[in-house]
Amino acid sequence: MLHLTILQALNQARQDIEDTDARMLLQSVLNVSHAYLIAHSEHQLTPEQAQSFRLLTIRRVRGEPIAYLIGHREFYGLDFKITPAVLIPRPETELLVDLALEQIPPGHPCRILDLGTGSGAIALTLARHRPLADIVAVDCSADAAAVARINAGRLNVNNVHIIEADWFEGLLGERFDIIVSNPPYVARGDPHLAQGDLRFEPRMALTEGAGSDGLDCIRLIIAAAPCYLIAGGTLLFEHGYDQVEACRDLLGKAGFRKVISRCDLAGIPRVSGGRFGSFPRETARM
Ligand SMILES: C[S@@+](CC[C@H](N)C(=O)[O-])C[C@H]1O[C@@H](n2cnc3c(N)ncnc32)[C@H](O)[C@@H]1O
CATH class of the missing domain: 1.10.8 (Helicase, Ruva Protein; domain 3)
Structure with a gap:
């Protein structure tokens, strides 16, 4: 031995x-x-x-997740520090990044808001690929925001402002070209919470505020997003494997147009979104 x-x-x-x-x-x-x-x-x-x-x-x-044991995880080809204070970034979330990047032509300045940033996986990856973007990344967990700040330093990113807040708190009057989010969407009492990595991940990241059907955070974000988007701005968010119809319905009822949903590599619809208001910008495509 x-x-x-x-x-x-x-x-x-x-x-x-x-x-x-x-x-x-x-x-x-x-x-x-x-x-x-x-x-x-x-x-x-x-x-x-x-x-x-x-x-x-x-x-x-x-059963402890490998990412927590070794303290890091790769996401979109970048290495992120990971602690038990943050969700372990998932491959399916890379789809959300892909879709957001499709909306932002390289060399084009824009404002992006990432709601529930966790390790900063989405915001910092977008920042690395779109250095002219001005990005605000929000998390209500001080510990998560601290991890995101460390990752910003590790990745040499200086165009992301990481703030500790409850969703849109403190952002009144601000407008963004794109809002992205991977919010908690697991229903309270979902049996998956007792399986695999989920047993060790923060409840704040998985179920906090998600309600009995897992959709409450998504409802809140869809309802509030129009006040924080420019005319023709885009909202994109990740959702659960069985939530696509409900999400599309919520987007349509809130006045979002050009509603889209995309599937992950397993063929499961994982990301939905749409554009709000008129579409004056040639550059924002959907
Ligand atoms: C599913 S995790 C996503 C983390 C990261 N964006 C990712 O994709 O790996 C959801 C994040 O939302 C944060 N969160 C939960 N409720 C929130 C709230 N009311 N306001 C802001 N952030 C919140 C959690 O702390 C958690 O970091």
Whole structure:
């Protein structure tokens, strides 16, 4: 146990956890790349490294998400610091980023609002891809906002203003070209909350304010967004796998036009949105 090689430590852990998880945990303990593990499989771990790896393996066996154990996660090709104060960014949320980027031609200044920014995954990715955008990122959790600020520093982003607020609080009179959001949309008591990573993620990110059908935050955002959008501005948001019809209905009833919904890679409708008011700008397309 005290003088394990990299290969022996990995083989031992693989008896309890997935191969990829074992590799990522050991990379994190040793602060090395995957290639290093392969090239130095006979390298001996110190007793402290072996002990840290064993403890992380045990926590993984208990179900703790890899991103919380190693403290980071890739999103849209960027590396984000992740703590248990924030939702772990999901691949399906990259679809929301894709759609937002389609609305903003490169080299075009615009204002974007990201509601419920968490780690800053959406706002900071948009900022990296559209450096001329002026972005406001809001979260009601001080701990989440702190993580987003650290990520802004890590990613060298200086066009995102991260504020701690309750949705549109403090933004009266401000107008945005695009509002994006991945709000809490899991219904209280949803059985998925007792499964997988969701067991460890903040309730504030999953269910807070989402109500009994999971749609209350989305209702609030759709109802308020027109007051904060320029004429012809766009609202885009992520929703649950079974919420697309309800979301489209809410958008239509609130006066949004050109309502769209897009599916994730699994073919599940995940993002919906629309434009509000007249459409004076040639550049904003939907
Ligand atoms: C589903 S997470 C999304 C995090 C991040 N945008 C992402 O996609 O990975 C929802 C976020 O909304 C925040 N939130 C919940 N209620 C809020 C409120 N009333 N005002 C602002 N943010 C809120 C949570 O703290 C959480 O960070």
